[in-house]
Amino acid sequence: MTTSNDSHTHDTSAQEALAQIIGARVSQPGDFSTSIVGLGLFRRDEPSAPVVCMVEPSIILVARGEKRLWVGGEGHTYDTSKFLITSLGVPANSEVLVASAEQPCLGLTLKLDLRMLAELIAQGGLPSSRDKALRTSVGISTATPALLASFGRLLALLEEPEAIPVLAPLIQREIHYRLLMSDQAASLRQITAVDGQGYRIAKAIDWLTLHYASPLRVDELAARVQMSAPTFHHHFRQLTAMSPLQYQKWLRLAEAKRLMLNEHLDVSSAAFKVGYESPSQFSREYSRLFGTSPKRDIVLLRGAGS
Secondary structure (H helix, E strand, O other), rough: OOOHHHHHHHHHHHHHHHHHHHHHHOOOEEEEOOHHHHHHHEEEEEEEEEEEEEEOOOOEEEOEEEEEEEEOOOEEEEEOOOEEEEEOOOOEEEEEEEOHHHHOEEEEEEEHHHHHHHHHHHHOOOOOOOOOOOOOEEEEEEOOOOHHHHHHHHHHHHHHHHHHHHHHHHHHHHHHHHHOOOOOOHHHHHHHHOOOOOHHHHHHHHOOOOOOOOOOOOOHHHHHHHOOOOHHHHHHHHHHHHHHHHHHHHHHHHHHHHHHHHOOOHHHHHHHHHHOOOOOHHHHHHHHHHHOOHHHHHHHHHHHOE
8 A cells, every 4th residue: 555655755755865965065046067067956045037048958857846947938847756858959938936045946957968869769779759740849757766866876976076987978878868768758859860850950059059140041041951941940930939030139148148247248349249230229139038228137147146
């Protein structure tokens, strides 16, 4: 009679073990990189309204608390029982639903290694995917005991830095294998299949990320990834919840924010550097995205950081 309770207890204790390790390493709210490539930790001490962010292809796991990611008007809620996975770089809004100073929201992010996924798929022995069309680049899945255990081993390596170069790639490989055995396998296969639409959109996003300051001709970008303009437009919007031009605008504004905050550029210089010809147009679009003018936003952010 007690078996189901036992397994449930096992799940929550695995989550709690992860929360203990993360909590011991991050004593302040924020996002923190680690000595393991691609692995980041986060902590939030209070619920927050949606904040604009860029989510790279990654898995996000909450060890304590609850979060929600908004992509194109659709909310994806995840907590200690579910993880969030994104197979493409997507502009989004991240919201903290459950957190307090006593019980902070704690978790980790691990960037997906698309080459590792492709190698695992090529080796075979994985369930085949019948689903040819990728409908979204964001998914929510159950955090299984096996997946939690592998993340536990990865975090444990932070206490054993000399073992990281040897063991971290092996554990990351296991995590990628577990993801390919989950119900997110279809979308991961789409991004790594060279003949798939998802792969082509990922290539277009790579190009946009490198050339965000250049004028964008959507027809040329579609041709670059060997798609017709209408097909390209359709799949791009389906996977990122925005048009290629909106995506480029988002990249420009996010980079301008970084330049003003970290490199102390003034508003006009930042606008020109990311490809805007008119600082007033830049200020309008910035205010629309971030909810306040560039100048005021930077003043507020500097105040928060001091």
